[in-house]
Amino acid sequence: MGDQAESKLCVVCADSIPSQAIKCTRCQSYQNWRRHLSVGNSSLALLVALLAVIGPATEGLKDLLEWRREVLQKEVELAIANFTPNEASVLVSNKTDRSIVAGAFQCALKLPLDGEFSLSTFVESGYSKFDWPKSHQTIDFLVSYSSPKIELIAANSEAYVEYVSDFVSPPLRFSGNPEDEAMSYCYLEGKNSANSLVPNGLLLEPSYLLFFDALELIERADFHESQADEKADWISKIDKARGK
Structure with missing residues (x-):
């Protein structure tokens, strides 16, 4: 026994x-949740490291955006056409001289605890007046999307890749200053014909996350049965933040 x-x-x-x-x-x-992630350790490390960079002083955000534009987007650019907890449509622009295979689409999301940051609030206030929450007011998730078929994108061309959500991690904690604006990031696992990872990435505007709800993701998250109390604690924390 x-x-x-x-x-x-x-x-x-x-x-x-x-x-x-x-x-x-x-x-x-x-x-645990890592069994669902199709990116290798190096890709996962890059994703988490970038989230750690995003978190520090807001003044450094401009430099990060410049770096992303000048370095990451030289090879592959990403543009999101549709983004929900269930699916995503991503325009992948391959600027290299080799074909690439578009693999899993992974997103590190910082979602608000309370319901104040909603679509209606965004529409009423207008984008310029919309204040996204600070990091300490959010919950961090890794959300993974997979494509039903292998997507091969020819050299110097672009294509839409349709994804469906296949995994949500239990809440995590990304590095960064808790008083800074919460920033989310997505990464595409793209490989070329030499089986090398192709640098890419996309910082998400707050408007992309307005259809996501922290409580919904908690319910969908891949908690182990031994984490039942942890899941209940998170639900209670969200309900308390929303005045329930």
Whole structure:
């Protein structure tokens, strides 16, 4: 009985592993939200690192935007045509001399705790007067979108890629100054014919996130059954922020 209590089955290969293991010793699959992320460790590190850069002093945002424009967008540019919790349509412009395969679309989102930052508020106030919340007023999620088919984009051409949401992480905490404006970021896992990752990325305007709700993502998030109390705490925190 003691051995059973201290072990669990791998969610991928069903081999017996320690109950606290986050990675299977047999198939090397992560047991938590990371198993859903199709980007490699280097891509994931880049995504998290960029979010850490976005968080610091607001004065550095201009430099970051300039860097993104001059470095990242030399090879691949992204433009979002549709973006909801369920699906995304992304225009991918390949500016390289090699074809690329458009892989998963990953987004690190900072969503407001309360309902004050809504679509109606945005429309009523107008974009120029709309104040997006500070980082400490948000919850951080990683949302992953996948394409139903392999999308090959020829050299020096562009194409729309349709994605469907296949995973939402439990709340995370990205680095940064909690008093700075919350900024979200998306990254496309694009690879060229040499199997090299193609640099790209997109900072999201607040208007892109107005159809996302933190409470909805909490309900959809991939919490392990052992995290039931944590999930309940997050729901309670959101309800309290919304005066419920």
